[in-house]
Amino acid sequence: MAEREPILEMKGICKEFPGVAALTNVNFRLFPGEVHALMGENGAGKSTLIKVLTGVYSITRGTVTLEGRTHEVRSPLEAQQAGISTVYQEVNLCPNLSVAENIFIGREPRRLGRIRWKEMNARAKVLLKERLHLDIDVTLPLEHYSVAIQQLVAIARALNVEAKVLILDEPTSSLDQSEVQQLFGIMRKLKGEGLAILFVTHFLDQVYEISDRITILRNGEFVGEYPAAELPRIELVSRMIGKALHLLEEMPKAPASAKSGAETVAEAKGLGRKGAIEPFDLRIGQGEVVGLAGLLGSGRTEVARLFFGADRPDSGKLTFRGKGGGTRGIQSPRQALDNGIAFCPENRKTEGIIDDLTVRENIVLALQAHRGWFRTISRKRQEEIADEYIRKLNINPPNPEHLVKNLSGGNQQKVILARWLLTQPKLLILDEPTRGIDIGAKAEIQKLVLQLAGEGMSVLFVSSELEEVLRVSDRIAVLRDRRVVKEIADQNISQQHVMQAIAGV
Amino acid sequence: MFNRKYVPIFVTVGLFALMFAAGSFRYTGFFSLQVILNLLIDNAYLLIAAVGMTLVIVSGGIDLSVGSVIALTTMVSASLVQQHGWPPAVVIPLVLAMGAVFGSGMGAIIHYFKIQPFIVTLAGMFLARGLCYVIDINTITIDNAFYTKAAQTRIHLPGGNTVSVSVVIALIVVAIGIYIAHYTRFGRNAYALGGSEQSALLMGLPVGKTKISVYLLSGLCSSLAGVVFTFYMLSGYGMHAIGTELDTIAAVVIGGTLLTGGVGYVVGTFFGVMIQGVIQTIISFEGTLSSWWTKIAIGLLLFLFIVLQRLLSSGKAAWKG
Numbered sequence: 001m002a003e004r005e006p007i008l009e010m011k012g013i014c015k016e017f018p019g020v021a022a023l024t025n026v027n028f029r030l031f032p033g034e035v036h037a038l039m040g041e042n043g044a045g046k047s048t049l050i051k052v053l054t055g056v057y058s059i060t061r062g063t064v065t066l067e068g069r070t071h072e073v074r075s076p077l078e079a080q081q082a083g084i085s086t087v088y089q090e091v092n093l094c095p096n097l098s099v100a101e102n103i104f105i106g107r108e109p110r111r112l113g114r115i116r117w118k119e120m121n122a123r124a125k126v127l128l129k130e131r132l133h134l135d136i137d138v139t140l141p142l143e144h145y146s147v148a149i150q151q152l153v154a155i156a157r158a159l160n161v162e163a164k165v166l167i168l169d170e171p172t173s174s175l176d177q178s179e180v181q182q183l184f185g186i187m188r189k190l191k192g193e194g195l196a197i198l199f200v201t202h203f204l205d206q207v208y209e210i211s212d213r214i215t216i217l218r219n220g221e222f223v224g225e226y227p228a229a230e231l232p233r234i235e236l237v238s239r240m241i242g243k244a245l246h247l248l249e250e251m252p253k254a255p256a257s258a259k260s261g262a263e264t265v266a267e268a269k270g271l272g273r274k275g276a277i278e279p280f281d282l283r284i285g286q287g288e289v290v291g292l293a294g295l296l297g298s299g300r301t302e303v304a305r306l307f308f309g310a311d312r313p314d315s316g317k318l319t320f321r322g323k324g325g326g327t328r329g330i331q332s333p334r335q336a337l338d339n340g341i342a343f344c345p346e347n348r349k350t351e352g353i354i355d356d357l358t359v360r361e362n363i364v365l366a367l368q369a370h371r372g373w374f375r376t377i378s379r380k381r382q383e384e385i386a387d388e389y390i391r392k393l394n395i396n397p398p399n400p401e402h403l404v405k406n407l408s409g410g411n412q413q414k415v416i417l418a419r420w421l422l423t424q425p426k427l428l429i430l431d432e433p434t435r436g437i438d439i440g441a442k443a444e445i446q447k448l449v450l451q452l453a454g455e456g457m458s459v460l461f462v463s464s465e466l467e468e469v470l471r472v473s474d475r476i477a478v479l480r481d482r483r484v485v486k487e488i489a490d491q492n493i494s495q496q497h498v499m500q501a502i503a504g505v
Numbered sequence: 506m507f508n509r510k511y512v513p514i515f516v517t518v519g520l521f522a523l524m525f526a527a528g529s530f531r532y533t534g535f536f537s538l539q540v541i542l543n544l545l546i547d548n549a550y551l552l553i554a555a556v557g558m559t560l561v562i563v564s565g566g567i568d569l570s571v572g573s574v575i576a577l578t579t580m581v582s583a584s585l586v587q588q589h590g591w592p593p594a595v596v597i598p599l600v601l602a603m604g605a606v607f608g609s610g611m612g613a614i615i616h617y618f619k620i621q622p623f624i625v626t627l628a629g630m631f632l633a634r635g636l637c638y639v640i641d642i643n644t645i646t647i648d649n650a651f652y653t654k655a656a657q658t659r660i661h662l663p664g665g666n667t668v669s670v671s672v673v674i675a676l677i678v679v680a681i682g683i684y685i686a687h688y689t690r691f692g693r694n695a696y697a698l699g700g701s702e703q704s705a706l707l708m709g710l711p712v713g714k715t716k717i718s719v720y721l722l723s724g725l726c727s728s729l730a731g732v733v734f735t736f737y738m739l740s741g742y743g744m745h746a747i748g749t750e751l752d753t754i755a756a757v758v759i760g761g762t763l764l765t766g767g768v769g770y771v772v773g774t775f776f777g778v779m780i781q782g783v784i785q786t787i788i789s790f791e792g793t794l795s796s797w798w799t800k801i802a803i804g805l806l807l808f809l810f811i812v813l814q815r816l817l818s819s820g821k822a823a824w825k826g
Contacts (some may be wrong), residue, residue: 077709092707094700096767097693105697106690106710114688157708 013062085158095143100124148179202297233503270316280484291473342420410441513761544782549671556682557726565766572749573633578731583645583741608724612717637743699766
């Protein structure tokens with residue numbers, strides 16, 4: 001395949017946004033008749049690269065050639081006309097229009113300006129049936145069909161434009177197993193017809209199942225291009241995360257030995273939610289820190305949300321030994337709070353912090369809500385609480401009347417932590433508590449987690465930074481492709497072990 | 506399989522039939538073709554404006570300037586014909602062009618400055634209404650021969666029934682509206698725009714052109730409605746057609762068009778206008794009720810339709826899941 005001419009070649013691509021380099025010297029080649037996976041963690045620059053290709057962004061430096069000619073597009077329409085079609089993760093079609101219209105709109109068959117509905121419907125039917133083996137009523141609105149079928153309709157639209165390059169951006173993220181297989185069948189067929197397919201996904205199994213070649217990006221930089229068959233999974237994972245295995249130091253981990261035998265605080269049995277996470281068992285003991293490790297989209301946040309009752313499970317049971325001592329099920333965030341479960345969500349900007357309130361007001365928020373709005377906390381008491389936690393967590397500046405929006409990310413995170421600690425939870429769920437904050441603050445938060453666990457609080461710790469999970473956790477549940485694949489405890493916790501589990505080798 | 510997208514239309518048509526039947530049983534002389542034709546005669550201008558509004562709402566927008574543009578059209582027509590002696594053959598094309606320019610101006614502001622249609626057309630509403638008073642604060646009565654002839658001419662139909670010239674114009678507008686909405690790329694682009702502007706853009710549709718054209722068309726329909734209204738009232742006045750934009754929106758919604766855009770039919774709007782007309786007729790036949798009861802009935806109907814649409818769309822979600 002290598003001796004053939006690539007249909008698409010991108011060389012030395014740089015894309016700079018004001019103050020940020022989103023892509024630096026990225027190369028990418030795509031041959032006809034191949035499925036090429038573009039891999040990378042969040043923020044690696046995959047979406048930016050795709051947007052460059054489809055004309056949403058213009059490049060700062062570099063060259064793009066399509067079939068040997070310089071490819072310069074300024075809009076998605078121009079990209080389509082040049083033969084590059086994209087199917088996005090969120091189906092970008094019009095749900096209110098019929099299936100046939102979604103395929104043809106903008107290119108409807110007409111006579112004297114009048115749309116020929118019969119011809120359009122017939123052609124849509126044939127196109128779907130012959131190329132995608134899909135036999136559906138094309139006159140119904142698109143929204144009547146499942147996301148999987150909408151996805152196929154989007155592909156049909158792309159094919160109808162005489163596409164040479166088909167970009168599939170996370171097409172499988174909302175499909176179930178059989179739907180994924182259906183999609184893969186179609187991808188193989190299209191590949192056989194000579195179409196070049198760029199495939200983006202977070203699912204490693206899928207990458208190896210369908211791809212011929214893999215390009216890895218990390219932090220906007222080009223890591224390498226490899227034939228899929230010659231790149232072991234473990235290599236792929238370490239290149240995405242950015243740690244060559246032989247360079248990894250074995251991290252000495254203070255053993256928290258006795259903890260795994262400790263009294264169970266929360267236990268999930270066969271807990272699962274269709275499309276989010278497959279049924280899993282997970283036990284959290286008192287004073288234990290359980291880490292969740294896995295790549296983005298592997299189901300980490302989903303597990304955390306189920307533990308808090310934020311999403312409704314459709315199988316299994318979650319029991320919690322609450323404040324009263326007895327065990328009970330958790331079905332809603334309200335119940336979770338009442339029982340002493342606190343949840344710091346992933347996105348502090350939108351789900352946690354209230355920008356225009358002061359540090360003090362943000363801190364007392366959860367306690368006030370917990371007590372009910374009519375049993376107010378006196379101003380004096382509020383100030384005492386705020387002072388106490390500002391000292392405890394080392395919030396800077398140490399001024400309770402400072403507006404939260406003027407604090408750094410790390411300090412905002414501490415304010416949220418203070419808010420939940422104040423309710424004295426038995427189980428604290430932290431979803432990406434250190435994202436986007438500086439190293440010093442990270443270390444402080446990690447230290448705090450260990451300290452809290454030492455005081456008997458149980459913690460469910462979710463982070464995309466493996467090192468951090470390793471450092472704080474007594475036990476690590478490894479997730480891959482929305483399944484809890486392995487539990488690693490104490491003495492076995494090492495970066496190598498966890499990475500192998502993530503890669504599934 | 507029965508296509509659920511037609512449900513709101515069937516409900517609208519069914520409701521019209523039901524109301525007409527109820528009126529026919531209750532009042533003698535109600536059940537006649539002429540009563541239906543009178544509905545059209547009295548509401549021709551509303552029908553014309555509502556066709557334009559349907560496309561605007563389908564595209565996900567709103568046009569609050571309709572009533573004011575009608576008033577401005579009556580005012581400009583009356584002033585030019587009556588006070589300046591211009592021939593109607595010049596005045597009518599001129600006011601139509603004025604409506605189109607006014608509408609496309611609003612559309613351009615909405616598109617290029619990315620401002621909500623609500624606020625832009627609200628400004629347009631005040632502007633057009635205010636301009637009426639610049640021309641004259643009083644009513645200008647029209648006694649031009651062409652206008653009086655247009656007002657009084659009755660076209661005779663078999664069975665001794667008659668319609669006015671305005672009805673013919675309104676029906677032609679409805680026919681053109683149906684054609685544009687369902688058989689032209691522009692029309693389908695408007696639906697796509699209402700379904701998802703982001704998707705429409707990514708599918709490579711001419712979003713800006715479509716958006717501006719939709720408001721242009723609504724402005725054109727409003728000024729044509731203004732011409733027909735002038736035939737009906739034989740006068741120009743700044744207080745004409747106050748609140749007509751809301752009647753139009755009500756008719757469009759009762760006709761089964763979703764205010765969120767993307768779904769609706771011009772023919773539904775036709776029946777939406779007819780339902781408003783039939784309510785007025787029933788109330789005038791009743792004799793003892795004040796005409797404000799029309800508003801109450803329309804208010805209740807609107808509630809009914811909004812709830813119906815919500816139920817249908819949530820039912821759809823349940824079906825898919």
